[in-house]
Amino acid sequence: xxxxxxxxxxxxxxxxxxxxxxxxxxxxxxxxxxxxxxxxxxxxxxxxxxxxxxxxxxxxxxxxxxxxxxxxxxxxxxxxxxxxxxxxxxxxxxxxxxxxxxxxxxxxxx
Numbered sequence: 767x768x769x770x771x772x773x774x775x776x777x778x779x780x781x782x783x784x785x786x787x788x789x790x791x792x793x794x795x796x797x798x799x800x801x802x803x804x805x806x807x808x809x810x811x812x813x814x815x816x817x818x819x820x821x822x823x824x825x826x827x828x829x830x831x832x833x834x835x836x837x838x839x840x841x842x843x844x845x846x847x848x849x850x851x852x853x854x855x856x857x858x859x860x861x862x863x864x865x866x867x868x869x870x871x872x873x874x875x876x
Contacts, residue, residue: 767855767875769828772796775850780832782845782859789840791832791859791871799827799876827876832859836868 772793779790802810807825834840842860849855863870 767852769796769798769826769875771852772830772849775852778850780850781848782840782857783848784843784845789834789838791834793830794833795831797829797831799829799874801825801827827874829875830857830873832871832873833867834869834871836864836866839864839869840871 773796775793776796777792777794779792781788781790801807839861840859842858844856844858847855847857857873859871859873861869861871
């Protein structure tokens, strides 16, 4: 998944499910993250556990920021997310802030 895959989803509700529980969160922001240097990415991508798992460090990391209801804090875990034209995704989200508007969560793509 790339940042561009989510751009047209800004302002929409995405359903997060785990087991028989479901909660809708609004995608409110997509943040660029500071990328690693080319040397650091090459080093990490060459490590055997990364190669064996088929994982590569992204050149352009980003985070999705979601807003959920103030009365229902979701635990940090991997959820099945239904995201419009993207279909079903597995996303790890965790809460990181709350205010009167609700609870803020992020999913990081690094």
